[in-house]
Amino acid sequence: MAIKITWLAHSAFALEIDGHSILIDPFVTGNPLAPYPVDDLYPEYILVSHGHGDHVGDTVDIVARTGAATISNVEISGWLRHHGVKNAHGQNTGGCADYGFMTVKFTQAFHSSSLPDGSYGGMPNGFIITGGGYRLYFAGDTALFGDMALIGDEGIDLAFLPIGDYFTMGVDDAVRAVTLIRPRLVLPMHYNTFPPIQQQAGIWANRVSSETDAQPIVLDPGQSYSLQPGAGRSETRTAEQRSVVPVGMRRPYG
Secondary structure, rough: OOOOEOOOOOEEEEEEOOEEEEOOOOOOOOOOOOOOOOHHHHOOOOOOOOOHHHHOOOOHHHHHHHHHEEEEEEEHHHHHHHOOOOOOEEEOOOOEEEEEOOEEEEEEOOOOOOOOOOOOOOOEEEEEEEEEOOEEEEEOOOOOOOOOOHHOOOOOOOEEEEEEOOOOOOOOHHHHHHHHHHHEEEEEEOOOOOOOOOOHHHHHHHHHHHHHHOEEEEOOOOOEEEEEEOOOOOOOOOOOOOOOOOEOOOOOOO
């Protein structure tokens, strides 16, 4: 059992869980930091946290090309079906579903959610993803909220937290979030894509190291981080360079 996580910049991630490929918030086209062209992505499932264009991203086009299933809230799932997605799973806040190799539980997120055409996108969400022997928390676009402590009670191995500020929580609140969630590892997202969300991830990482018990993992776009069996719950793995391509992605440069 293992999980490989590749950052595609912004809040977009490619996950490999026991050989199954997942995308989260696949904003690639129009993302100035995207490390791969969208045609190199071949997921089985796409998770969409909320309706904004920088999170729905290329979902419809990827599904049209690959036949991937989607997992999102009810409103976004209905919108995706209207745009040709046949296998759209519509969950809602607090609900958990079993997809065989992983379970996905929806959490609340404090943000807004409208779809690219302006239609209602339902409530924004985060995800607790359990699979490959690990439990991940993807916070989505959110402000700090006290019930992150309840999410922490689930026993989170790795948390994905926005640090960009302006549209989501920034560095200060993201550090506070780590103290509530109590993950073993934490990875920053939703920063440096656009001028309003420029941040120095190293400053955030140093504060996480000095003010919490979590280990920060800062990736460059296209870098991967692996959680592997036999490492032990407290041992970390070195980030891998972008020449290592997860299952569900073609090697982009030969």
